[in-house]
Amino acid sequence: MSDHTFNLEQYLEELKPLINLDCGTYTPAGVSKVADIMSEKYQALGWQVSRELFDEKVGPGLLATNKPDAQAYDIMLIGHMDTVFPEGTVAEWSMTTDGEKAYGPGVADMKSGLLNIFRAISELPKDVADRLNICVCMNPDEEIGSIYSGEWLKRVAQKSRYVLVGEAARADGSLVKARKGLAAYKVEFKGKAAHAGNEPEKGISAITELAHWITTLNKENNFATGTTLNFGVVSGGTAGNVVPDYASTELDIRFWNNDDYALLEEKINQLIANPLLSGIEVQLTREAYKPAFTPNEGSEQLMALIEKTGQDMGLDITWQAVGGGSDANLTGALGVPTIDGLGPIGGAMHSRDEFLVLDSIGPRLTLLRNVLINLAETINH
Numbered sequence: 001m002s003d004h005t006f007n008l009e010q011y012l013e014e015l016k017p018l019i020n021l022d023c024g025t026y027t028p029a030g031v032s033k034v035a036d037i038m039s040e041k042y043q044a045l046g047w048q049v050s051r052e053l054f055d056e057k058v059g060p061g062l063l064a065t066n067k068p069d070a071q072a073y074d075i076m077l078i079g080h081m082d083t084v085f086p087e088g089t090v091a092e093w094s095m096t097t098d099g100e101k102a103y104g105p106g107v108a109d110m111k112s113g114l115l116n117i118f119r120a121i122s123e124l125p126k127d128v129a130d131r132l133n134i135c136v137c138m139n140p141d142e143e144i145g146s147i148y149s150g151e152w153l154k155r156v157a158q159k160s161r162y163v164l165v166g167e168a169a170r171a172d173g174s175l176v177k178a179r180k181g182l183a184a185y186k187v188e189f190k191g192k193a194a195h196a197g198n199e200p201e202k203g204i205s206a207i208t209e210l211a212h213w214i215t216t217l218n219k220e221n222n223f224a225t226g227t228t229l230n231f232g233v234v235s236g237g238t239a240g241n242v243v244p245d246y247a248s249t250e251l252d253i254r255f256w257n258n259d260d261y262a263l264l265e266e267k268i269n270q271l272i273a274n275p276l277l278s279g280i281e282v283q284l285t286r287e288a289y290k291p292a293f294t295p296n297e298g299s300e301q302l303m304a305l306i307e308k309t310g311q312d313m314g315l316d317i318t319w320q321a322v323g324g325g326s327d328a329n330l331t332g333a334l335g336v337p338t339i340d341g342l343g344p345i346g347g348a349m350h351s352r353d354e355f356l357v358l359d360s361i362g363p364r365l366t367l368l369r370n371v372l373i374n375l376a377e378t379i380n381h
């Protein structure tokens with residue numbers, strides 16, 4: 001099918017109910033409504049839809065498949081149903097369009113991606129759909145790092161040959177072939193308070209230990225390899241004349257190479273095992289973690305297929321490696337060939353300026369559909 005059958009107005013009508021509904025990660029009732037809408041669509045195609053329950057703090061996950069009895073999948077598609085916007089957002093900011101763009105909470109991140117995945121699938125020729133074992137996983141908590149749905153996504157990815165993530169293409173149209181890993185920590189230091197004048201020798205300064213961490217770990221910053229760390233927040237102490245018994249910091253680590261991160265983790269554990277000041281107590285909490293995903297041989301083949309597919313429809317495919325994480329990190333780090341950015345073009349995510357580029361919707365939908373068709377050619381059961 002070529003682009004001329006794409007009806008933008010119809011598409012936007014279908015998109016609107018997905019936007020005009022508060023469905024931030026911690027608004028499970030709203031995410032659940034998105035799940036209802038998407039379930040209905042896939043069920044109308046004759047697909048089987050099952051719900052996955054994680055935690056009452058977040059909505060359900062949804063797995064839609066054309067082969068309910070399959071032990072493995074050729075293609076896993078991923079899209080998230082949550083946004084970063086809190087309850088009450090839609091009342092003051094709902095979907096609008098002008099000649100070029102659509103605006104609204106989650107319009108690019110990633111309701112249009114969810115819809116493009118569905119549309120691409122529903123427009124597959126029947127023989128192609130029959131040949132492929134496809135599953136679509138829609139999760140409720142990507143915006144908080146998929147802390148509840150991550151294991152589920154990884155389980156399904158391990159049974160899949162390829163993973164395609166429907167996050168928006170970059171503002172310049174690029175797809176995403178790599179994403180940096182990240183680890184975020186809260187570190188707390190407990191020492192012992194003492195009068196700084198009368199008996200400073202009886203104190204154990206939590207701030208001194210914290211300073212030791214900062215000077216030691218900052219030496220590991222490497223802008224060339226992209227392994228970087230940042231102490232973004234520090235606090236501690238009560239008064240100038242008191243040896244501080246408490247200090248805390250937030251440490252953010254980014255990396256392209258998962259081995260680099262493993263080394264850093266070791267250094268951190270060494271700091272805990274061998275403190276500068278004896279008697280200090282350190283509590284380390286890893287609050288977020290995503291491994292880096294970078295192309296392997298399988299994903300390079302997948303990239304070549306996507307480039308060729310684009311070429312055949314006159315669409316120049318470019319690639320970006322980006323600093324921010326997505327669910328592609330989880331599946332890509334398992335070694336399952338993963339490509340992200342297969343949604344329409346959008347930008348200014350997580351802000352009130354979030355936008356979706358209207359004339360990218362049809363072509364990106366066709367691209368995804370044709371990629372599925374071309375993948376079916378390469379797969380023999």
Ligand SMILES: [Zn+2]
Nearest residue numbers: 109110142167
């Ligand atoms: Zn997203």
